[in-house]
Amino acid sequence: MFSAERKxxxxxxxxxxxxxxxxxxxxxxxxxxxxxxxxxxxxxxxxxxxxxxTGKKKPxxxxxxxxxxxxVLAIDANFDPVTRAPFxxxxxxxxxxxxxxxxxxxxxxxxxxxxxxxxxxxxxxxVVYLTGVGHGFPESYTGDNLDPIFSRGHYSAKESQGKIVxxxxxxxxAGLGPxxxxxxxxxxxxxxxxxxxxxALAEVFFECDSEIDRGFADGLTADKVFxxxxxxxxxxxxxxxxxxxxxxLFNASVLEVDLRLLRAPTSGAEYGDRKAKLGxx
Amino acid sequence: xxxxxxxxRRRVKKKRRALLPEKQWAMPAxxxxxxxxxxxxxxxxxxxxxxxxxxxxxxxxxxxLVVKRLExxxxxxxxxVGAGMVDKTRAIAEVKARTKVGxxxxxxxxQMIRNLMEQAQKRAGGNRRTRSARKVxxxxx
Numbered sequence: 001m002f003s004a005e006r007k008x009x010x011x012x013x014x015x016x017x018x019x020x021x022x023x024x025x026x027x028x029x030x031x032x033x034x035x036x037x038x039x040x041x042x043x044x045x046x047x048x049x050x051x052x053x054t055g056k057k058k059p060x061x062x063x064x065x066x067x068x069x070x071x072v073l074a075i076d077a078n079f080d081p082v083t084r085a086p087f088x089x090x091x092x093x094x095x096x097x098x099x100x101x102x103x104x105x106x107x108x109x110x111x112x113x114x115x116x117x118x119x120x121x122x123x124x125x126x127v128v129y130l131t132g133v134g135h136g137f138p139e140s141y142t143g144d145n146l147d148p149i150f151s152r153g154h155y156s157a158k159e160s161q162g163k164i165v166x167x168x169x170x171x172x173x174a175g176l177g178p179x180x181x182x183x184x185x186x187x188x189x190x191x192x193x194x195x196x197x198x199x200a201l202a203e204v205f206f207e208c209d210s211e212i213d214r215g216f217a218d219g220l221t222a223d224k225v226f227x228x229x230x231x232x233x234x235x236x237x238x239x240x241x242x243x244x245x246x247x248x249l250f251n252a253s254v255l256e257v258d259l260r261l262l263r264a265p266t267s268g269a270e271y272g273d274r275k276a277k278l279g280x281x
Numbered sequence: 282x283x284x285x286x287x288x289x290r291r292r293v294k295k296k297r298r299a300l301l302p303e304k305q306w307a308m309p310a311x312x313x314x315x316x317x318x319x320x321x322x323x324x325x326x327x328x329x330x331x332x333x334x335x336x337x338x339x340x341x342x343x344x345x346l347v348v349k350r351l352e353x354x355x356x357x358x359x360x361x362v363g364a365g366m367v368d369k370t371r372a373i374a375e376v377k378a379r380t381k382v383g384x385x386x387x388x389x390x391x392q393m394i395r396n397l398m399e400q401a402q403k404r405a406g407g408n409r410r411t412r413s414a415r416k417v418x419x420x421x422x
Contacts, residue, residue: 080365081360081366082360082361082362082365082366083362085360086362133362134362135362135363136362136363137363168362169362169363170361170362170363170364171363193381193385194361194362194363194364194381194382194385195361195362195363196359196360196361196362196385196389197359197360197362198358198359198360199358199359199360200358202360241396241400244301244302244400245302246301246302246304246305249305249393249396249397249400250389250393252396253389253390253392253393253395253396254359254389254392256392256396257385257388257389257392
């Protein structure tokens, strides 16, 4: 009798769990692990364990599965041609990739790429990745009309704590990046000088840079991401060099210089943990 | 018949790859060892002509070399996520003033020269006959 009641209780709990999983969209959990397909262990019932002295079995504790969705915060300026082109590329190729991989993308782009709108989002603990394109300076990353979004010494540690950051921006790796890492950022990817691209071949340059985002979306460590980025750059450099065209050779040279300016945990501890990856918070 | 066409295409492709544009051979790529003037790529890769190595140039010489190269370009268009759009006039002005943008342009142009030298040497090693023929008579491409 007891056993039957018990079974009934367990099966209702299992049904509930299944129901939740079915209705919930397949979001990436904050741990980065997909929810197990195995049914939950029957609480309190272990093989060979005898009931208590009174003979009454305590009701199984109710368990609540809280799954926090892992959020990517997209902070993109697009107010001038230099930022509009990479913004459009990222909107078409980068953010859909994150969504496909189960992340939720919160966008603060264009007129919303301002500190007043970005900072409250960035402080949320479920935001695991900050990324975007914007004009940059050694001490700050800017958004719409050069609004300083993150400036060294003018942001709260909650905005960087536990997060991985990649900005397609100039110079931020020279100061802001290490500042983020000092304030708890797990890994910082950025450039130590002007990121340069020829507009005629812009997509190749954005593709190389966004390999950083794709690598993290795929669950790679910062070190592995860097390896993949390096390979992507090198593939295009070799291809451009092989055509024998002077223009292509010049574009290959620009790519080589951009690659030289890229900073990541592989470049030094001031850019964070080489083993950092999305999903191991 | 088809097979022959494919072979011909391959040959054409290979031949095109073996050439550096003539314009590049005549572009400044270094300095003569007595600092008298800039040296062309042809001079720089020629073992008989004494030229300075890129790494031996002073910042002034590096800038001068890049300005001369930029002036010979019909147009330049580069975007910098920070500095904005850079056209030929701005590029020359930035290099002359040795600004941050100018120094980066110097680095890019020097990388370009290194690549040209690498390609020229690779091709000289791989196809010395073609190169000497071009040196004597050819002003192709």
